[in-house]
Amino acid sequence: MTGTLTEKILSRASGRSVSPGDVIEANVDIVAFHDLTGYHVIEVMEKANMMKIFDKSKIVVAFDHLAPPPDVRSAEIQVNIRKFVREMRLPNFHDVNVGILHELLIEKYALPGQVIVAADSHTTTSGALGAFAQGMGASDVAAAVITGKTWMVVPQPFKVELTGTPGKWVNGKDVALKLLGDFKADYFNGMSIEVHVRNPKAFPTDYRATVSNMGIEMNADALMFVPDQETKDYIKTMRGKEVELLTPDPKASYQDEYTIELEKLEPLVAAPYSVDNVKTAREVSNVEVDQVYIGSCTNGRLSDFQMAAEILKGRTVKTRCIAIPSSYEMFKQAMEKGYIETLVNAGCVVTYGTCGPCLGGHFGVAGPGEVIVSTSSRNFRGRMGSNEAKVYLSGPSVAAATAATGRITDPRDLQ
Amino acid sequence: MIIEGPVLKYGDKIDTDIIIPARHLKYTDPNYLAQHAMEPLDPEFYKKASKGVVVVAGKVFGMGSSREQAAIALKAAGVRVIVAESFARIFYRNCINNGLPLITLPYATKEIKEGDVVKVNVETGEVRVGNKVLNGKGITGMALDILKAGGIMEYLKRVSQVPTQGG
Structure with missing residues (x-):
């Protein structure tokens, strides 16, 4: 155990000390889906005759892809999911007037150190708060909804360090594109990227969410920011809640490291x-x-x-x-x-x-x-x-x- | 498990918007999805694949969205196995859950040509092209157990005593 954020989160979630390459069964803290994948998740559950939910308080549903519905089939999908939500009495349901699932996860639900799976590839967004968050297909998400667990391979950790302060017109997108341009879209396949921000207030949660969001475009298994004072302040502001931070050991060992000097970035x-x-x-x-x-x-x-x-x-x-x-x-x-x-x-x-x-x-x-x-x-x-x-x-x-x-x-x- | 078939070959970074465009995602019917597989890149794919084919491709095949329809569409169109230099994680799992085997083979696009007939051992990862033997990475461990069970839900029914109702 070398003490990266990835290893700490996945060790806690699986109840044993894990290393990169291990195949584990992890307990999940949040399972989520939206309209365009949610109906498929429900179909999988129905087909298997396994209409069971491990913990209703941990399921998050949001309508966003088909919101508001552009055609009859989209409206029908939403009708069917609302019925499921009602019958299962799911408390965390957000209809077309609330927001995009990944935004709602960081505003209202995700916490540092959690394992989050959702039926959408941009689930990596919650890595902005230091959660290990992954997208999965409808079948894998259905399995997680039923059992509260998912299987995964522990990824190789890669460290990115952000130093300095970005210029006026530069934000998280430019950091994400810088990583994609320098490493290309296949490099981080099978890795989790852990981003350490040297000056937390210079790179706020909005910016971090953009970079984590595009972790999936880098084909990373997860892209997490090491939670810090900015993370605490964001959650306090949005939810009025004090949170504990799970952070990597100072001497955690990474497969490789890369530094981005923020002031040198341009649009x-x-x-x-x-x-x-x-x-x-x-x-x-x-x-x-x-x-x-x-x-x-x-x-x-x-x-x-x-x-x-x-x-x-x-x-x-x-x-x-x-x-x-x-x-x-x-x-x-x-x-x-x-x-x-x-x-x-x-x-x-x-x-x-x-x-x-x-x-x-x-x-x-x-x-x-x-x-x-x-x-x-x-x-x-x-x-x-x-x-x-x-x-x-x-x-x-x-x-x-x-x-x-x-x-x-x-x-x-x-x- | 040995699978044989003629090769349809594609390049690097074949994404899920290519494999099945988002406008088709309101449905899960395999026959419908099959007709639109690879539509933006190769509108003839459905016809070419219908007799059973092996797709060979480059890096991070299936990158992008979590849409499980990508795996369903390729399988229903006639793809028997995919041999690629690497796969995107979500797509890989979706294929395993839908009974579509995948082999990771470095240099696949250099070693194999369009139209070659290949013989693939799904478990060992061995790919035979004429007299040439290539060693890829087959499906092992947990993924193999799930594939053999017929997907994650069938696997769950076998390994655990998950109640089938209640809530």
Whole structure:
């Protein structure tokens, strides 16, 4: 036992001292699903005739992918899940007016040291608070709902250290894209990334959530921030609750280490059709854009909207611009701060709490030949709609600057 | 378990949005999903795979979303086994849970050509192409037990005394 965060969490969850490569059965603290995977989880349980739940208080359900429903089948899926929730008397259910599952997990449920599994790949987001959080398919999640356990292979731990303070227009997205560009999308397969922040307040939970969210794009098993004072403060602010921190031993040994100096980062993008096709925003600044999307479980939080509003204040968008805070709470806070008013005045279409455009679902699907700049997490061919659309991923500052000019723009170059 | 078939070959980073686009995820019917497997990259896939094929691919095959329909679609379309240089974790588990075997074989895309007929030993990971013998990583341990049981739910029924009702 070398005392990494991964080993400490998984040792506690499995009741024995674990090492990388071990196959373990871990107790899970939270099991979650949303509408688009939830109906499939329930189908698996029904088919196996195992309609049993290990602990109702540990199940979290949120409607986000099909929220509000764009067609009859989507509405039917939600009708069926509501019925399941009612019959099983599940207390932690969030209908279409609350938010995206991963955002709700960090706002309301996830804690440092927990094991969290959910039927969605971006479950890694809860790693922002120091939880070991993994996405799984419907069958594995159904098994976890029934038994409260899951099997897994203990990943190899990799340490990332963040030093210094990021520049004004740089946030978590640029750290995620930096890792993807430097290591490529397959490098971290079978590893858990543990991020140590040298100066906790310089890299707040919003930023951390973006990096953890994109851990899955790095194919990491988990991407956790070592919880610190910022983690305590975030949970205290959001839930009024004091929490214990589980942290790695100071001498924990990692497979390898990598340091990112935050002040040296500049605004980055991932060009089509791969998350690791990373360039600086300035390298692609001639590209004309049809639509900008600011939102998603990757970059739909208050600090994202603060950056976007600062750029769009007093301007009129030159692209279509769709802005979707990731939850009711984020929308409300952005409204109180005046960011929503700024975006609406600039000509953005605004709603909240839906995954819609990110997966080419609804509320802004990409058409043939269109170029999109999106703060979401995937630019795979066809991801946001048409196979003939091109998606550039960026943080909120590049997205907002792009909306203001009509072509990809580094915010430092705005007139 | 030995599986034989002609090869359909793809590159690196074949993601789940390629394997089955999100617009098809409101359904789980294998026959429906099969018709849309690999649609954005290879619209003829369903026809090509229908007689039973081995998919050979590069790195992190199945990266991206947790959609279990990706495994269901490939299997129902006629894929008997996937041989790739590496797999994304969630996709790997989804295939095991849906009875679609996978072999990890470094340099698979260099050693095997489109149209080759390969013979795959699912447990040892041995892949035979003509006279050539390649040694990959087969399915072992927990994953093999689950595959043999017919998926995680059937496995659970066998190994534990999980009550089938109540709540």
